[in-house]
Amino acid sequence: MRKLDELRGLGVLVLTGLFTLGLLGSPVPVAEAGHISCGDTLGPGGSFVLDSNVGPCGPTGPALRVVGPVQFDLNGFTVSCTTSGQIGLDGIVVGGNAATVTNGTVTNCFAGVVVAGSGRQRIQRVTADGNGNGFYVQSSGNWLHRNTAVNHRATGYFIYAAGVQLKFNLLSDNRADSNGIGIYLSTDARNSIVFRNTALSNSSTDMRDDNPNCDRNFWLRNTFVTSSQGCIR
Known part of the structure; x- marks a missing residue:
C-alpha cells in the first residue's frame, strides 16, 4: 500500500509539474525600466529586475506587491x-x-512571501530569513522550488486559507531550518505534494500535516528528524 501511495504521489507530481512548468514556456518580456521602491506594485504584465535593496519598508505593507502574469527577478538583492x-x-x-x-532575500517582515491570487505562481531561489512566517501559501496550483526558509518564529512554509480548500500545491527541493515549524500543511491543504525537501533543527517539528493520515497530500523523499505523522516521508 505504501508503495502504491508513492507511485500515485509521483504521478500527481508529474502532472502538477507539467501544469506549473507551463509558466516556463512563455517568452521572457523585456525588463521594465525604473527604480523599484517600498510600496510599489509590479504588474500585471511585464518583467522587473531589482537594481538595489528595497527597504526597510513600513509601517504599513506590503513592501512590494506583485500581480501576475509578471516576472520579477530580485537579482540577488x-x-x-x-x-x-x-x-x-x-x-x-x-x-x-x-x-x-x-533570486533574492526577504527579511524582517510579518510574512516573507505571501503566495495568493488565483494560483499558478512560481517562487524559486528566494530566501526568507527572520520573518514571522517565511512562505505563506493562500491559493492553489503553485510551485515553490529551491527556496530557503530560516529563523522564523512561526513557520518556514505554511499552506493555510481559513477554511478554503487549497489544491495541487507543489513544494520541491526547498530548505526549512531553525524555524518554529519547518513545513506545515493545514487542514485546508488538499492534493499537495511535498517532495525532496529538507527541514532540520526546527523547534516545534520539522514537518507537520494536520489532515488525518495526511489525507490526499503526498510527502515523498523528504529529509527531516521530527514529524507529526508517520505518513510524512
Whole structure:
C-alpha cells in the first residue's frame, strides 16, 4: 500500500509539474525600466529586475506587491521591513496568476512571501530569513522550488486559507531550518505534494500535516528528524 501511495504521489507530481512548468514556456518580456521602491506594485504584465535593496519598508505593507502574469527577478538583492511583528507588514505579496518571483532575500517582515491570487505562481531561489512566517501559501496550483526558509518564529512554509480548500500545491527541493515549524500543511491543504525537501533543527517539528493520515497530500523523499505523522516521508 505504501508503495502504491508513492507511485500515485509521483504521478500527481508529474502532472502538477507539467501544469506549473507551463509558466516556463512563455517568452521572457523585456525588463521594465525604473527604480523599484517600498510600496510599489509590479504588474500585471511585464518583467522587473531589482537594481538595489528595497527597504526597510513600513509601517504599513506590503513592501512590494506583485500581480501576475509578471516576472520579477530580485537579482540577488534584499527586500526588508521595519519589523516582523506588525500584522500586514508582509514582504512580497503575490497576486493575480502566473507570476514568477526569483533570486533574492526577504527579511524582517510579518510574512516573507505571501503566495495568493488565483494560483499558478512560481517562487524559486528566494530566501526568507527572520520573518514571522517565511512562505505563506493562500491559493492553489503553485510551485515553490529551491527556496530557503530560516529563523522564523512561526513557520518556514505554511499552506493555510481559513477554511478554503487549497489544491495541487507543489513544494520541491526547498530548505526549512531553525524555524518554529519547518513545513506545515493545514487542514485546508488538499492534493499537495511535498517532495525532496529538507527541514532540520526546527523547534516545534520539522514537518507537520494536520489532515488525518495526511489525507490526499503526498510527502515523498523528504529529509527531516521530527514529524507529526508517520505518513510524512
